[in-house]
Amino acid sequence: MPDGDTRHGCTNGVDTIWLDDRLLYEERRCALQHELIHLERGDVGRQSAHVEAEIRAETARRLIGWNDLVYAMSWGCSMQEVAIELAVTVDVLEDRLDGLRPAVRAMLCRAKDQLA
Numbered sequence: 001m002p003d004g005d006t007r008h009g010c011t012n013g014v015d016t017i018w019l020d021d022r023l024l025y026e027e028r029r030c031a032l033q034h035e036l037i038h039l040e041r042g043d044v045g046r047q048s049a050h051v052e053a054e055i056r057a058e059t060a061r062r063l064i065g066w067n068d069l070v071y072a073m074s075w076g077c078s079m080q081e082v083a084i085e086l087a088v089t090v091d092v093l094e095d096r097l098d099g100l101r102p103a104v105r106a107m108l109c110r111a112k113d114q115l116a
Helices: 025-041 049-063 066-075 079-086 090-098 102-115
Strands: 009-011 017-019
Touching (some): 009 025, 025 049, 049 090, 079 090
């Protein structure tokens, strides 16, 4: 990443991804998936907030499968603990949960409460 750039990663939209070399494993994994989706779409330059929201949601879906999410949520005591189990950042975990329909999210929370 260029000096002074605060992004975790970026792409030229064609064939190259740059990642901040200071990222932790989970951050690198999430940033790489995010940038791979930009490459698939051919996105060049900065994208609108709407496009970034779509990319974040797709990143979360690809990195966190449903069964893994249910398992980790069933025993995790905090978002941080669940994120660590899933090898993602808390932001990506939150994006995954935000992408669930309200009824599905409520079902997931009820199941967690019943196991506690």
